[in-house]
Amino acid sequence: MTKEKPDSHDSNPESILLQTTEFNISSENTGTRIDQFLTSQQTEVSRSQLKKWIEQEYITVNELPVSPSYKLRLEDRVLIHTPEVAHSPLQPEDIALNILYEDSEIVVVNKPAGMVVHPAVGHSSGTLVNALLHRCKDLTGIGGVERPGIVHRLDKDTSGVIVVAKNELALNHLAAQFKDRTIKKTYLALAKGRFKEYEGYINTTIGRHKRNRKKMVADEAGGRPSETSWQVIHQYDRFAYVRLFPRTGRTHQIRVHLSSINHPILGDDLYGGKALTHTEKFLRCALHARRLELKHPTTGKQMRFEAPLAPDIQDFLNRHNQGTPLPNSRE
Missing domain, CATH: 3.30.2350.10 (Pseudouridine synthase)
Structure with a gap:
């Protein structure tokens, strides 16, 4: 994948082109629809938006327009001319916040x-x-x-x-x-499987996956150092309620780290945390930022902020209330 110099696009005078991104198709991705392939390579743009860009010819194959259903062939050259509205001001929106x-x-x-x-x-x-x-x-x-x-x-x-x-x-x-790294962060998660230990420490590098640009991967050559400590609060039959303390803040760090020890987060399809059974599935990545401890920027006072456990995670735990408390069970 390569990036070229920004350009302009006459068919949409309200837009500018930030960059051109190139993919050269290998045998691994031949036969895949272009919209599906591009969705799998990044997280920023939805599949529906990619379809629009294909139809607007912001995305081409071998410098020719194609349809969203086009199936990729070996050595195809896919170009994405990323459009963005020039100087588009952010709009205030009356959205309720907790x-x-x-x-x-x-x-x-x-x-x-x-x-x-x-x-x-x-x-x-x-x-x-x-x-x-x-x-x-x-x-x-x-x-x-x-x-x-x-x-x-x-x-x-x-x-x-x-x-x-x-x-x-x-x-x-x-x-x-x-x-x-003086700010202390505490997360809670539902992780698949039965843990052999009730606490541990993960210290790896994290880098972008070479083929799937949507994913990060542990122990990647050239990746950035990352550290997470973890404790099992409750062990259930097929999953555990886990507390995590990330020392660094890499992209997808906790998700990657738990997956790297074969305990992906429930609902995290990207990193292997799919349904427990055919009938029981968590509908999102079951990860919650529980606590943040920092110094106030002007007074210097040490402050601690906590967010109550999200209702969907709490409801899931309530349905599985026969878990085994471990030494870290005080949440």
Whole structure:
């Protein structure tokens, strides 16, 4: 895959082309529909949006237009000319938020599963940033135009606590804490299988998967160091309720780490956490950001924020209440 110089596109005067991305098709992907293939290679753009780009000829094969159902052939050259509306301002949206804490410097939110943190290609509205722009009138431009106030992220399907800066001073202070790894993060997850130990430590590199650009992979050559400690709270018959302490903050880190020890998160289809049985399935990645501990950016006071366990995870646990408590059972 290669990236070329930005270009322009006369058929859509409201858009600019940020970059051209190229895929050269190997035997492994021959016979696959082009829209399915491109969906599997990244996380930012939905399949429906890719179909639109194919129909608008932003995506070509061997420099020729194709249909979304086109089946790839060996050595096909797929080009994606990524369009984005030029200088499109972020729009405030009146979306209800579960606020855990707020003052003049920061706002701490219990993000629901299914909400994207900031607008991106394929997700231009309905995000946490859109909601915060409506609530915090002075947020615009803090830390950049595209991600105002954002100092860390949660995946779309991850629920739980996230902190947002309300001014540049707070943003810089929080960013430094994340960089220095002084912020303590605690997550809760439902992981497949029976654990042989009730606690452990994972220390690997994490890098982009060579073939599936949508995935990350542990122990990847050239990957970035990553560390996660874990404890089993309850062991059930076919899954465990687990507490996790990530020291670093790599993309998909907890999901990759649990999968690497053969205990993928329930509902995480990307990393092997599919249904327990044919009739029992968790409908999203069962990962929850439970706790965040940090120093207030102006007072220096140590603060601790907690998000109650998401209802869908709590309901799942309630249906399996015969689990075995382990030494870490106090949540």
